[in-house]
Amino acid sequence: MNFSRRYLTTPLAIALMAGSAGATAAQQLYGPNPDLPEPQRGLLPDMEVLEPAEWGDRQPTVPDGYSITAIATDLKIPRQTLVLPNGDILVAEGSGGNAPKLKPKDFIAGIIKAKGKSSVEGGDRLTLLRDANGDGTYEEQTVFADNLNAPYGLALIDNALYVANQDALVRFDYEEGQTRASGPPEVVTQLPAEINHHWTKAMTASPDGQYLYVGIGSNSNITERGMEAEVNRAEVWEINADTGAHRPYATGLRNPTALTFQPDTDTLWAVVNERDELGPDLVPDYLTSVQEGGFYGWPYSYWGQHVDPRVKPENPELVESAIAPDYSLGSHVAPLGIAFSTPQVGGEYAEGVFVGEHGSWNRKDPVGYKVSFVRFENGHPTGDPVDFVSGFLTDDGRALGRPVGVTVAPDGAVIIADDLTNAVWRVTRDDAGTPQDTAADDAPSAADNAPAPAADAATDDAARPESEPATPENDAGTPDTQPTASESQTTTET
Amino acid sequence: MTTTAEHTYRRRGLNPLHGVLLAGTFVLFLGATLSDYAYLSSYEIQWATFASWLIAGALVCNGLAFACGVIGLFGAFDRRRAFIHVALLLVSFVLGFINALMHAMDAWAMMPTGLILSIILTVLALVATWIGFSNTGVKVKKQ
Numbered sequence: 070m071n072f073s074r075r076y077l078t079t080p081l082a083i084a085l086m087a088g089s090a091g092a093t094a095a096q097q098l099y100g101p102n103p104d105l106p107e108p109q110r111g112l113l114p115d116m117e118v119l120e121p122a123e124w125g126d127r128q129p130t131v132p133d134g135y136s137i138t139a140i141a142t143d144l145k146i147p148r149q150t151l152v153l154p155n156g157d158i159l160v161a162e163g164s165g166g167n168a169p170k171l172k173p174k175d176f177i178a179g180i181i182k183a184k185g186k187s188s189v190e191g192g193d194r195l196t197l198l199r200d201a202n203g204d205g206t207y208e209e210q211t212v213f214a215d216n217l218n219a220p221y222g223l224a225l226i227d228n229a230l231y232v233a234n235q236d237a238l239v240r241f242d243y244e245e246g247q248t249r250a251s252g253p254p255e256v257v258t259q260l261p262a263e264i265n266h267h268w269t270k271a272m273t274a275s276p277d278g279q280y281l282y283v284g285i286g287s288n289s290n291i292t293e294r295g296m297e298a299e300v301n302r303a304e305v306w307e308i309n310a311d312t313g314a315h316r317p318y319a320t321g322l323r324n325p326t327a328l329t330f331q332p333d334t335d336t337l338w339a340v341v342n343e344r345d346e347l348g349p350d351l352v353p354d355y356l357t358s359v360q361e362g363g364f365y366g367w368p369y370s371y372w373g374q375h376v377d378p379r380v381k382p383e384n385p386e387l388v389e390s391a392i393a394p395d396y397s398l399g400s401h402v403a404p405l406g407i408a409f410s411t412p413q414v415g416g417e418y419a420e421g422v423f424v425g426e427h428g429s430w431n432r433k434d435p436v437g438y439k440v441s442f443v444r445f446e447n448g449h450p451t452g453d454p455v456d457f458v459s460g461f462l463t464d465d466g467r468a469l470g471r472p473v474g475v476t477v478a479p480d481g482a483v484i485i486a487d488d489l490t491n492a493v494w495r496v497t498r499d500d501a502g503t504p505q506d507t508a509a510d511d512a513p514s515a516a517d518n519a520p521a522p523a524a525d526a527a528t529d530d531a532a533r534p535e536s537e538p539a540t541p542e543n544d545a546g547t548p549d550t551q552p553t554a555s556e557s558q559t560t561t562e563t
Numbered sequence: 564m565t566t567t568a569e570h571t572y573r574r575r576g577l578n579p580l581h582g583v584l585l586a587g588t589f590v591l592f593l594g595a596t597l598s599d600y601a602y603l604s605s606y607e608i609q610w611a612t613f614a615s616w617l618i619a620g621a622l623v624c625n626g627l628a629f630a631c632g633v634i635g636l637f638g639a640f641d642r643r644r645a646f647i648h649v650a651l652l653l654v655s656f657v658l659g660f661i662n663a664l665m666h667a668m669d670a671w672a673m674m675p676t677g678l679i680l681s682i683i684l685t686v687l688a689l690v691a692t693w694i695g696f697s698n699t700g701v702k703v704k705k706q
Contacts, residue, residue, distance in 0.1 A: 110672065172615040172666070174667035294608065295607070382606050
């Protein structure tokens with residue numbers, strides 16, 4: 070029994086104590102070098118699923134000088150949005166995954182997690198929102214396409230609307246102004262869909278419109294469904310938009326839930342949900358530029374070379390090559406949306422990315438449940454994230470909403486899908502309609518509102534989405550022409 | 564029709580249900596131990612999943628066997644042994660529950676504690692079963 074005492078008492082004692090340990094005050098949670106505490110896991114994992122609450126006359130909180138309105142309600146689990154060239158907004162609605170329950174724990178965890186989710190059934194459809202007169206009220210709400218399979222990623226290239234279902238990438242023909250798809254979509258390529266533990270197929274299009282990038286999440290938290298289930302998983306695929314031919318573009322990204330290209334560059338960015346059950350402050354979810362051919366650690370390691378002891382057999386060589394991500398968003402915040410800002414958003418939010426944070430369930434003190442803004446300087450993230458939209462939690466610890474996809478419309482409005490409220494929110498700048506003829510001031514200003522938009526894009530019609538300068542070629546009616554280098558022909562957000 | 568001797572008949576041996584439950588407890592914990600060992604030596608995750616369910620099954624048998632044991636305390640041949648039997652089943656139930664939680668951890672996180680607990684539980688269940696089956700004497704009223 071010597072053997073057992075030696076091995077038993079220590080892990081057990083640690084395990085029993087671990088549940089109560091919390092974050093220390095001075096911990097660096099964000100940025101390129103977050104503090105990474107020792108992994109810890111109590112006998113019972115921390116599960117703090119927040120029960121939903123009704124908004125009543127409450128509203129999410131936005132910075133001074135900005136307003137928020139729900140432009141669509143009663144949706145069926147809205148996840149991601151896409152702003153079309155004429156200002157219409159497409160909303161992907163649905164809920165996927167068909168992971169079988171594997172262990173006794175899965176039955177119990179499923180019951181607990183269901184408490185924090187909307188009881189509405191996923192719509193498996195695209196809803197189109199239209200504000201015909203530009204008054205900010207999206208009076209038209211129609212079903213653009215239905216009978217899809219948990220659609221998530223959306224991208225428009227010329228006259229082709231691409232939708233990443235949980236099992237396949239499909240293409241609709243799209244004419245500007247269309248409110249209903251002209252027919253069922255055509256399959257571009259199948260996507261890995263076995264089990265679909267992480268089912269969301271995030272998507273964005275390359276600036277030249279040749280390729281689509283699709284995020285394929287892992288099939289487990291940390292290989293507990295076996296390595297066989299992880300073939301073609303935890304990857305970003307590069308898919309030829311015409312032929313459907315694909316290859317892994319980057320690997321080791323546990324659950325890349327939103328992808329986008331940095332404006333004026335060929336750099337792909339992603340937000341990634343990292344692994345659970347290593348403690349409240351591990352492992353940080355992150356925002357990163359995605360390097361072609363890069364390996365980002367999952368499952369063998371996290372944040373570069375930090376080996377995860379739960380994965381056997383080990384793979385030291387692969388760990389050696391693991392890239393540490395660019396920027397920690399904090400552990401368990403569950404980023405599901407990413408969108409680069411534009412000068413039209415204005416204020417101190419002109420340069421950077423918005424991150425939709427669905428919010429934690431695997432942590433005692435809830436984190437996330439907001440839209441964060443990460444400021445960029447010289448093309449790189451800098452400083453701590455700041456709240457852009459918050460107020461999704463009540464004082465008594467219930468959740469009013471859970472942000473998912475974030476899109477910045479050409480007019481500077483920030484569109485947020487919320488899959489608990491089943492609504493789409495739109496954040497606008499109060500003085501966006503006022504013409505500003507002062508010179509551009511890109512530098513972050515201490516004033517929380519009203520610096521002028523950058524000169525190159527300063528237009529006086531920021532509140533009128535239909536006259537949008539950023540997408541000139543979309544009405545050309547040339548569906549199958551070779552994509553040119555013009556980056557403006559691609560309108561895409563995940 | 565005249566006088567009959569005063570006999571108290573008592574079944575020899577455990578109540579069959581109690582016996583089945585004890586056997587189940589032991590065999591299922593043993594199965595968990597073997598599955599854990601298979602996972603240890605192969606890294607094949609399915610064995611860990613098997614172990615999880617075997618432990619869940621063992622806990623059901625263990626809990627019911629404990630209930631049988633408590634009921635059996637009233638008519639026990641040797642009350643002290645019966646108490647030990649019941650106490651062992653209680654310990655194995657508590658430890659088995661902890662082991663179930665250990666096995667709920669993802670992948671290798673349960674190792675090596677999960678295997679060690681499974682071994683201890685198998686031994687505990689064997690001893691409890693042994694005592695349970697051997698505590699089956701008959702009370703004979705002497706005239």
